[in-house]
Amino acid sequence: MKRNMEIFEKIIGLSSKKGMEVFDRGKKTPLRAYFRNKIFCCHFAYENTEDIPKIFSIDYRNLGAVNYKVEIIDNTHSIYTPTIVLGRILNTGEKMKIVIYHGGNKGEYSVGDILIVKGELIENNLGKFLNAKNVEKLKD
Known part of the structure; x- marks a missing residue:
């Protein structure tokens, strides 16, 4: 990686x-x-399957719609599909993985970027993540 x-x-x-x-x-x-x-x-693939984030499960709960302002704190997985970044929700300080399925967003986000992310909060036996439906970059 x-x-x-x-x-x-x-x-x-x-x-x-x-x-x-x-x-x-x-x-x-x-x-x-x-x-x-x-x-x-350009496209990237994981060389080792153990590097792929383990956040997905067929047993999940949709906790509802959310609208968060986040700061990107880790973009290591932003060049793969789906795009996965680690964000810090600005009003709570909570860290959360953000999953973006639109391939046109690969590689777009850098550490320090501020985003408005609208989507669904998903919880499963592996934790929680934000399934992004709409992402707007405010600052890069």
Whole structure:
């Protein structure tokens, strides 16, 4: 995973250069780069299954709709699908994993980003997480 994050940082460096940026629906896509008249779309996979976050279960409870303002405190799993980031809910200080299924958000979130996250609070025998339906970045 460390090597994937190092590669990700290099991709960010390329995709941020003028002429190499790719926009989709008006939003810059950090895991895509335009080079020699082609768009390169980068994907990452876990090398070891034990690195995959163990937060999903077929036995779960939907605790209802939530609307949280969060600060990203760990983006280690933000380059995979689904995107998973660890956030700190600003009004309570509680740490919570945020799961974003929309693939267009991969690689978009950095430590320190402030987000408004609307979704569902899910609880299972492994803990709680926020199933994000809508994410708005306020600060990066």
